[in-house]
Structure formats: structure tokens, C-alpha cells
Amino acid sequence: MKPAASKLIVLTALLLAHFVVAQDIQSLYDEAKEALMRGDYQTALDKISAAKAEIVSDPNLDPNGTYMDRLLPKIENTADSMAGIVKALEELYSSAQTEVVFPDLAPTREAVAQYSQQAKKASERLLAKRDSIFSSFELGPEYREALRNTFQLKQIEQLASIGIMDKLSEKFARIAGVLSDSIRAINDRYKSVESRLAQMKKSAASSSADRAKLEQRLAELSQERMNYVNTISEMLVGETTAENQQMRMVLVDQNIGDVFGNVIMSEIKRVQEITEVDSAGYRELMKGFERLQKYNQIFAKNNVSGDQSALLAKYGEAIKRIKVVEPGRPKPFVFLVIGLAVIGILLVILRMRHSSRKAKTTEFPPEPQSPPVAR
Amino acid sequence: MKRSILLIPVFLVLACAATRVKFEQYSVSMNLKVDADSSIIIGDDERFYGVLWLNPILKAEKVSVTSVKLIQNYGKYFISADGFKNVWMVEANRDGISGKYKAIDVTPDDKTDAYSGVGLSRYGNRERTCVRVRFNNNELYIDKKGEVNETCGK
Numbered sequence: 082m083k084p085a086a087s088k089l090i091v092l093t094a095l096l097l098a099h100f101v102v103a104q105d106i107q108s109l110y111d112e113a114k115e116a117l118m119r120g121d122y123q124t125a126l127d128k129i130s131a132a133k134a135e136i137v138s139d140p141n142l143d144p145n146g147t148y149m150d151r152l153l154p155k156i157e158n159t160a161d162s163m164a165g166i167v168k169a170l171e172e173l174y175s176s177a178q179t180e181v182v183f184p185d186l187a188p189t190r191e192a193v194a195q196y197s198q199q200a201k202k203a204s205e206r207l208l209a210k211r212d213s214i215f216s217s218f219e220l221g222p223e224y225r226e227a228l229r230n231t232f233q234l235k236q237i238e239q240l241a242s243i244g245i246m247d248k249l250s251e252k253f254a255r256i257a258g259v260l261s262d263s264i265r266a267i268n269d270r271y272k273s274v275e276s277r278l279a280q281m282k283k284s285a286a287s288s289s290a291d292r293a294k295l296e297q298r299l300a301e302l303s304q305e306r307m308n309y310v311n312t313i314s315e316m317l318v319g320e321t322t323a324e325n326q327q328m329r330m331v332l333v334d335q336n337i338g339d340v341f342g343n344v345i346m347s348e349i350k351r352v353q354e355i356t357e358v359d360s361a362g363y364r365e366l367m368k369g370f371e372r373l374q375k376y377n378q379i380f381a382k383n384n385v386s387g388d389q390s391a392l393l394a395k396y397g398e399a400i401k402r403i404k405v406v407e408p409g410r411p412k413p414f415v416f417l418v419i420g421l422a423v424i425g426i427l428l429v430i431l432r433m434r435h436s437s438r439k440a441k442t443t444e445f446p447p448e449p450q451s452p453p454v455a456r
Numbered sequence: 457m458k459r460s461i462l463l464i465p466v467f468l469v470l471a472c473a474a475t476r477v478k479f480e481q482y483s484v485s486m487n488l489k490v491d492a493d494s495s496i497i498i499g500d501d502e503r504f505y506g507v508l509w510l511n512p513i514l515k516a517e518k519v520s521v522t523s524v525k526l527i528q529n530y531g532k533y534f535i536s537a538d539g540f541k542n543v544w545m546v547e548a549n550r551d552g553i554s555g556k557y558k559a560i561d562v563t564p565d566d567k568t569d570a571y572s573g574v575g576l577s578r579y580g581n582r583e584r585t586c587v588r589v590r591f592n593n594n595e596l597y598i599d600k601k602g603e604v605n606e607t608c609g610k
Contacts (some may be wrong), residue, residue, distance in 0.1 A: 105577050105590070107485045141608065144578050144585040145480055152484070 120227040122163035162218040169214040170233040188259040190312045204241040253316045254328040261335030264309040271302040314376045338386030357404040483528035527576040530600045584609040
């Protein structure tokens with residue numbers, strides 16, 4: 082290429098470059114604001130820098146310094162605040178990852194409760210720190226809202242809602258095995274007591290005190306078994322994630338679904354034997370039913386048990402058949418007797434008053450006659 | 457006596473200066489929605505500085521637009537939009553309820569062209585600022601009197 086031709090091309094490119102590259106300050110400012118509204122503070126800062134560079138290269142673009150002195154610094158402050166918040170959120174996430182550690186506890190039901198409590202507190206602390214980061218920077222509400230879409234904030238919220246519980250998955254997987262063994266053992270004991278009670282009911286020789294004792298034992302075992310089901314469901318609460326897969330597999334291997342089915346069936350049987358209950362007892366039964374419904378949802382969601390809705394419907398029907406009595410409420414004939422008694426007493430009082438008045442009238446002494454006056 | 461007469465203008469100037477404040481009337485470019493009655497709200501729905509009815513301007517342009525660009529320079533408003541053939545200069549009257557308007561054709565040689573990619577911005581220095589009009593990949597400058605130039609103040 083001849084040097085003259087190449088010079089011409091460069092000159093033309095330079096002339097055109099002004100139109101192609103140069104952007105209105107207004108456009109750059111608008112784009113920076115739009116980026117901030119998306120939470121993209123880095124793009125905003127780039128646009129702000131570009132606008133400033135344009136103004137520095139040609140001060141005529143900003144005759145009154147409106148952009149340089151007023152508008153750009155304002156959005157630059159916003160972008161800096163957003164950058165500060167995002168950085169603080171990143172640091173919080175990284176520190177939370179290392180700080181949230183759970184101690185090793187013996188695999189018991191109490192351990193699950195303790196772990197759950199610790200996880201809840203850790204999650205609350207994390208969210209409180211997040212809020213404190215937000216409040217320590219001055220930022221308009223629209224930009225605060227924009228930060229809700231940032232990866233860093235979502236990451237923190239994910240850690241608070243799921244991540245912390247996921248950290249417990251390994252410990253829960255170990256506990257799940259122990260709890261499954263325990264619940265199976267309790268289930269066996271329950272069945273044994275249940276069959277002894279059935280035999281006792283058939284036998285005429287048994288005393289009512291022995292029967293009551295076995296019934297009491299059965300109720301205790303039922304409660305204990307329900308507590309274990311509750312603990313297992315507590316471990317499964319939340320999202321089903323890859324991290325808690327191991328725990329779910331343990332529960333599946335331990336046939337927790339079958340155990341749960343047995344629990345519901347024996348509860349149905351227990352409820353079917355109840356003929357009447359007071360309102361407080363009925364409420365208690367309904368509470369138990371609702372709890373089982375909740376466990377069913379959790380187990381089915383985590384695929385540790387099949388959906389037991391059909392069995393639960395039978396359970397619900399069994400509860401509905403129970404007669405609810407109100408021991409404290411007097412029966413209607415009692416009202417009638419009381420009413421009649423009150424009327425009777427009133428009549429007696431009236432009669433007595435009437436007769437006493439009559440007696441007074443008759444017994445009134447005659448007025449003494451005045452002696453004749455001597456004239 | 458003569459000396460004291462000579463001092464009168466000085467006192468007048470000082471007296472006038474005492475009632476003056478520094479006031480620059482300009483704006484950044486605004487992209488404003490044209491309402492069904494052809495009015496635009498200068499500003500936004502919550503903070504606005506007046507309402508301008510564009511009926512005669514839109515009638516003259518023979519186009520229907522949903523938004524216009526507006527900028528204020530030395531108290532005068534300059535309005536244009538994609539599809540317009542002019543930039544319109546509007547100046548408020550003292551009565552506060554009307555204004556006079558004038559069409560500025562930045563391409564007087566071409567009566568048929570319609571602008572596209574219209575952009576308005578202020579350009580210059582504090583004392584001499586023009587409205588820079590960008591359209592069809594060109595740019596021209598309108599001074600405070602409404603005259604079109606290829607440069608601002610040169």
C-alpha cells in the first residue's frame with residue numbers, strides 16, 4: 082500500500098472514530114444509572130470513567146460542570162457504596178463458610194435438636210450481619226433493591242437457608258442410621274405390648290389394673306415413636322439437596338417408609354378403639370393427625386417413604402367417628418330441675434309473706450276507746 | 457454638582473446588582489413521553505417544571521410521536537424527535553401561560569429529510585453554550601438566538 086493511501090485511511094478512520102466511539106455524556110450517564118439499577122456497579126463505574134475522560138478531553142461537553150461536579154459524583158458515590166456492600170458480603174460469605182462449624186455430638190435425638198438449634202442461630206446471625214452491612218452504607222431504596230439480584234447476596238441467602246443445614250448432612254446421615262435402629266426397636270416393643278394387651282382383653286382372668294398399665298405403656302411407646310419420627314422429619318426439613326442425599330439414602334436403606342406406614346396403621350388401630358373423648362382430647366388427636374400429615378409430606382418429598390395419604394385419610398375418618406363429650410356441661414334436665422326448684426322456693430317465700438301479713442291484720446289490737454269527757 | 461450627577465449611574469448599577477442572583481437556566485437532555493392530548497410534562501411525573509402542549513408543532517411536523525427529546529439552554533427549550541424535520545425552539549412568555557415557538561431547520565438545503573438518531577446536548581462554555589444536535593450521524597450547533605452553525609462559538 083502506498084504511504085499516501087495509508088495516511089488517507091488513517092485520517093478517515095480518525096475522523097469517523099469521533100462519530101463511532103464518542104458518546105453523549107448524557108448517554109453515558111444514563112447507561113451508568115441503568116447499570117446501577119441492575120446492581121451492575123462495575124459497568125456503572127466504567128461508564129462514569131468514560132464520561133469523565135470525555136469531559137476532560139473536551140470541557141465544552143459539560144459547559145456548566147453539571148456532569149463533572151454534580152451528576153457523575155452522585156452516581157459514583159452510589160456505585161462505590163454498592164461496591165462496598167458487595168465486597169463486605171463476599172467477606173461475610175467467606176468468613177461464614179469457615180466459622181460455621183458444628184461439634185461432634187453423640188448420635189441421639191437430642192443431638193438433632195441441638196444441631197438444628199445451632200444451625201438456626203448461625204443462620205439468624207448471618208442474616209443479621211447481612212442487614213448490618215446494608216445499613217452501614219448510604220444507598221437509595223431503588224439501589225438496595227437492585228442489589229437483591231446480585232450473586233453475592235443470593236449466595237449469602239442460600240447459605241443461610243440451605244447451606245448451613247447442608248453442613249450438617251454428614252452428621253445427620255450418621256444420626257439417621259442410629260435413629261432408624263431406635264425407631265425400629267421401639268416399633269417392635271410397641272407391637273409386643275399391643276399383642277399382650279389384645280390377649281389380656283380376651284382373657285377373663287386379667288385385672289383391669291393390669292390392662293390399664295399396658296394401655297399406659299402402649300401410649301408411652303406411641304409417643305416415643307412419634308418423637309423419633311419427628312426428629313427424623315426435622316433432619317429432612319428444607320430443600321432436598323445433593324448434600325443431604327447421603328442421609329436420605331440411609332433412611333431409605335433402613336426402610337423408614339415401612340416403619341412410618343406401621344406407625345400410621347397402629348395409630349389408626351389405637352384411635353379406632355377410642356369410643357368417646359372430651360374436646361381437649363379430640364384436639365390432641367387432631368394435632369397428632371396433622372403432625373403425621375406433615376411428616377408424610379416431608380418423607381414423600383425426600384423419597385424416603387411412599388405417599389401415605391390413603392392411610393392418613395383412614396386415620397382422619399377414624400378420628401371423625403369418635404364421639405366428643407362435654408363433661409363439664411350440665412344436661413338439660415338439670416336446668417329444668419334447678420328452674421323448678423327456684424320457682425318452688427319463690428312460691429314458698431311469697432306464700433309465707435302473704436300469710437304473715439294476714440296474721441298481722443287479724444292480730445292488730447283494737448284501738449282503745451277514749452273515755453267520755455266530763456263537761 | 458456635575459460630579460454628583462456622574463455618580464448616579466454608579467449608584468443605579470449598585471442598586472440593580474443588589475437585587476440580582478446568579479441563575480443559570482439550562483437542563484440536561486430529557487426524553488419525554490407525549491401524552492394523548494399532545495402535552496409533555498417537563499421533568500417527570502413527580503417533579504416537573506411545567507407542561508407544554510405540542511399540538512401546533514406535531515401538526516407542522518405531520519408525524520405522530522410517542523416521545524420527544526427536550527433540552528433547556530439559556531431559558532429556551534429545544535425540542536426534536538426521530539421523524540421530525542426541525543428542531544423547535546420554545547420560549548416562555550412573561551404571562552407564564554403561553555410561549556412562542558420557532559422551527560429551526562438544521563438542514564435547510566434538504567426539505568424532505570427526517571431526522572433519525574436525534575440527540576440533544578449542551579456544548580460550549582458557561583458564557584457561550586450551544587445546543588448540539590446529533591442526527592443522521594451528523595452534528596450541528598444551535599446558538600442561544602436559534603441560529604445553526606457547524607461549530608459552537610468559532
